[in-house]
Every structure is written in structure tokens, then in C-alpha cells.
Amino acid sequence: MSEVELYPGRVSPLGLRTIPHCDISRYTGLELLQRIIDNKYPAPPISFQLSFDLTEVSEGRAVFRGLPNERYLNPLGGCMAAGPRRCWIRLLPARCKRCSTRARSIRRRSSR
Structure with a gap:
């Protein structure tokens, strides 16, 4: 794994990858998300694509936190009839909602 720059000033030291499936049953949703923040897991690939973490x-x-850039522009320099910052901001609410929901709802599964 090599480090990846997510946006200027923010580097993921462990690169990009999803959370190992075996850990999903080991930790609560809140614990999993905190482990991403603590760099115990690599950054999710979407963090690189959308320049946020x-x-x-x-x-x-x-x-x-993130930084919009020219990656979100279409060939005419726009994005869904808006500038790059506005387009980027429209993409974040769905991601935020899913993470806040996971922080509340995923609980440890009982081992049988």
C-alpha cells in the first residue's frame, strides 16, 4: 500500500481500499468510521474520486472535509449547469447521510 493524496494537504498513508468484510461484524458502525479517521484502514476509494475525507x-x-477541483467539470467547463464547487457540494449529502446513519445503526453482530 502506498500513500495517496486525497486533496492538497490531506494524504491517506495506507492508500485506498474498502473495510475488510471480517471487520464489519467485529465493530459497530461508529467504531468502523472512527477507525477510518484514525488511519487504521486505508481511505475509501470514493474519498480519492471526490477529493474529501x-x-x-x-x-x-x-x-x-474536502476540496472541489476541475475533475468534476464536463467538456464545456460546467457540471449539471453549475460550477465545480456547486456540483461537488451536491455529491456530498448522500455520502454524509449514509455515514451518519451507519454511525447510528450498525451494531455488533452476535457470534454464533
């Missing part, structure tokens, strides 16, 4: 998580709350 998870910076803070608590029960029912997820905070992201």
Missing part, C-alpha cells in the same frame, strides 16, 4: 464522527453525525 471523513474527519469527525459521533452518534448520528459525520463531518467531511
